[in-house]
Amino acid sequence: MVSPETGTEVAHDAWSGAGTAPTPTAKGAGHPANPLVQSKLGPYAGLFFAMRAKHPPTADHALRVAMLCSKWASWRQMEEESRSLLEVAALLHDIGKIGIPDRILMKQSQLDRSEALVMEMQVEVAEELLQGAQASPRLIAIVKQTHAPGMMDPSYLLPESRMLAIADAWDSMTTEQVFRRAHSRERALEELFSHAGEQFDTSLVEQFADLIRIPRPELDAELASRWIGRVVPDLPTGFEHGGPILQHGAVRNLIDGVFHYRMLEAIPLAVVYLDSSGQIVYWNSTAEKMTGHRAVTTIHQLWSSELMGLESLDGGPLAEGDCPIESVIRSHTRLRRKYRVRHQDGRALSVELLVHPVFHGRELAGLILLASDESEEAQLKDAVRSLNEIATTDPLTKVANRAELDRRLPEFIQRHLESGMPGSLMICDIDFFKKINDTYGHQAGDEALVTFAGILRESARSEDLVARYGGEEFVILCQNCDNPSATARAEQMRRKVEETPVPSLNGTTMTSSFGVTEIQPGDDAETLLARADRALFTAKESGRNRVVQLGSGQDAGPSASAAQDHICDYSADRDGSASLVAKLFRGGPNLLLSAEYLTAVPQQVVVQKLEGFIEDHRGQLVKIDGPHIVLRIDNRKNTSLFRRGERPATLLLDVSLLEVQFRADGNSTTYQRRTKVTVTVRPERARDRRLESLRNQALRLLTSFQAYLVAQPVTEELKERIIEPR
Known part of the structure; x- marks a missing residue:
């Protein structure tokens, strides 16, 4: 922190357990109030860089979480001392993974029970490392408590721990992993709200949702000023600042670091580099296209034929002894062989794979894999493209x-x-x-x-x-x-x-x-x-x-077909037998469909989602009566319906919002706040007889409505766990 009396940096017991003498600020460093400058030069930097050397993806995650926490702290106008403490804790919250074996840390699928128990040891390892770096008890407590949500009431956690737990979960959910896709922001937000009250602080989840709802350039600018060049390591300088100074060896570094990289990204060959342990250290854009796996999810993973999607030419798994990597490691000679590569979306390509061993002296330093697309599809693409180019290309x-x-x-x-x-x-x-x-x-x-x-x-x-x-x-x-x-x-x-x-x-x-x-x-x-x-x-x-x-x-949420199982269809019977039920709703006998949904987000967030639904469907807000909303969706300008041969109609949606209590676990006595949404769809014209077309349009509208809300249909099983206000 900065002493308001002297303006000099001093260590503070909130984030450093040992007092030190005031440290002069380096000329040109700027921002003397930022204690992270000192943390970068002190023992904490050594811990962070050790973690980055052990497992770079974990260090990248920690840095993203720290910057998100810093942005949130700025928005909350937290005291400088608390903000700095939160930032340092976020940078080091996964430091205990230094002590986790590589076979578990780099596993490409979910951990089994025994592996999960080993992973839980990171909390004790983190405590030992931080104590050795003379961290304060409060900093250690924040790091330990970050891994505690779900095991204790969030209200008993330190404020910094509660914020860090939310930011940590958010980044984990929205970052792609090799064994799962990243969640969209909407789905990740739904997950945070679904665990609010038991794993996360409810008020902080609501505040975080408000923070990320819209871009906040003023916070981004403040964040850049605070962090860039001070904590974020290895930032590329680029050529816009006068170009590199070509000292001894600089020309070779330029060729190796810039020209070769551009070449590897441009050539139509999949290029993969492995180190001596079989860990992937480079995965170019053609390898991404060929396999469907992005470099960000594969680099630092252990190579396997399954990750590459390698199959035998007949489409079966590789037989024992056919693995190209094992063959080259055994023989120390180059291998050229034809395989099939199964893309992540299921399609298969015929490829020729060339594997080169790389030696440092007499020791095997790693392997280079080159894969070329040998399929007929690749050879025909150019011909098809040239035939369509004139008709389908913008001339400019x-x-x-x-x-x-x-x-x-x-x-x-x-x-x-x-x-x-x-x-x-x-x-x-x-x-x-x-x-x-x-x-x-x-x-x-x-x-x-x-x-x-x-x-x-x-x-x-x-x-x-x-x-x-x-x-x-x-x-x-x-x-x-x-x-x-x-x-x-x-x-x-x-x-x-x-x-x-x-x-x-x-x-x-x-x-x-x-x-x-x-x-x-x-x-x-x-x-x-x-x-x-x-x-x-x-x-x-x-x-x-x-x-x-x-x-x-x-x-x-559930697929459209699954969602239809929970939709009440009143269009199926127009002979009057359904009119008694239909009259219970505002649509009377003209009611088409109705459904009930449950969402974890509060009513004000539901309303924000509805605003987007209305705008994207060119709808109108007809009426608001407390928690009851009537929407008008005019499909007559929807060209997609014309292409399907349907006659577009104007539909009315009656939407009712109700705050309910929900028992998350069927056997639990703990209730969480949820929003129940009831929606009915009816045609604007009372005597519109295009029943099948109307029903199809209403069904698509309800499916879209559910997707915008990221909600789940209310089943009979869920109804037993919902308590509505009396």
Whole structure:
């Protein structure tokens, strides 16, 4: 902390157990109030770097959690002492994993019971390490309590521990792992609320939900000032600051570190590097395309034929002794052999695999794997592309045109909904494009568009579609890509745009904004585009030059078919026998469908989700009467319905919200707060006789409604665990 009297840095017992003499601030270091500068130079830095050497993904996770906690603390206007304590605890909350064996820490599937018991030892290891670094009892307590939620009432935890537990869970859920996909932000938020009161502090979960609901550029700017160059290690400097100083060996470092990297990312070969222990240390973009596994989930994992998707040529598993890695390790000679690679989405490719041993002196230092696509499909792609190019390409930017996007988008959505595989859509544009035209001229504006489109096309995978949507807006369809993955890719594109000089703009750079969303149940082309466009609008409104993600994705809840089992269908009987039941509802005999859902989020968050549902479906708010809401959804402008041969109709949704108590475990006596949502669908026209078409439209609307709320249908079993207010 900083002494208000002297302005000098002093160690404080809140985060350091041992008092030290005041340390002068280095000239140019700036921000003398930041005690993390001292923690970076002290014993804590050694612990963090030891963890990074042991398992880099764990260190990356700790750094993300620490920065999220720092942002949250700034928003809460926490005292500097508490904020610094929280930041250091977040950086070190997983430090105990230093003592966990590699075979458990790097396991690519879920741990069994015995392995989980070993993993639990990290708490004791962390305590020993922190005591050895003379950490204060409070810092040690925060780190220990972070792993305690679920075993004790959150109200008994220290405030910093409660915040850290939420940030830790959030980052774990929204980060892709090799054995599972990342959760969308909507699904992760639902999980936090579902465990509020028993694992997480309810009021803090609500506060955290408010924090992440919208981008907060003012907090990002403060966070960058506080952290960058002080705690975050190994930040790339880039070439915009005058270029590298070519001292002895610098030219070789430039070639090895820059040129070779670009080459490895550009060549049409899957390239994988393994160290001497079989751990993956490099996995290029072609390997990502070939297998479906992203580099972020494979690097630092132990290589296996299953991870690569290797199969024999007949499609079966590799026989004992056929593993190419084991063969090369045994023989110390190069191997060339044909295999099949099974992509994560199930399709198979014929490949030729070349494995090179790499030696350091006489010792085997590692292996290089090169895989080339030998399938007929790869050979035919160029011919098919050339035949369609003229009809489907925008003449200026050379990406797909609007007509091709309109043709491909419905197929893209239907294919991913039917397969259950994730698919995402990005919509992006150049910031202040009108200003570019006004300042440099329309020719320069055209060249800026060409540069922007080129970066998008270069960053996209071969199976993705990059299309010009109109003006300076572009759309990218990302196959087999969920919300978190698409967001990470959009961020890479945004950075590339920001770093690329444009000659027509006198060598200056431009910025861009991205809206990202994932296909979710009930979607059609209109709702998917509208949700992505809403995310782009949010990015623009919150300062531009950023990526915003919206939507719950395919993990929004049960499938559409499962959800239909819990929908009351009043359209099945129009002979009057259903009228008695129907009259219990506002729709009278014209009621089509009704359903009940349960969501963990409070009513105010449900209302926020409904606002997005209304906007994306071009709906209107007809009436609000306390917890009762009436929505009007006009499908007459929905071109997707016309393509399916249906006559679009205008539907009314009656939505009622009720706060209830829910027994999370059937045998538990502990109740949690939930929101019960009752919704009925009826046509606006009382005598509309297009019954089957109306029912289909109502069913899709309810499916979409459930996905937006990330809610579960209320089954008979759930009803027994719900207590409604009297």
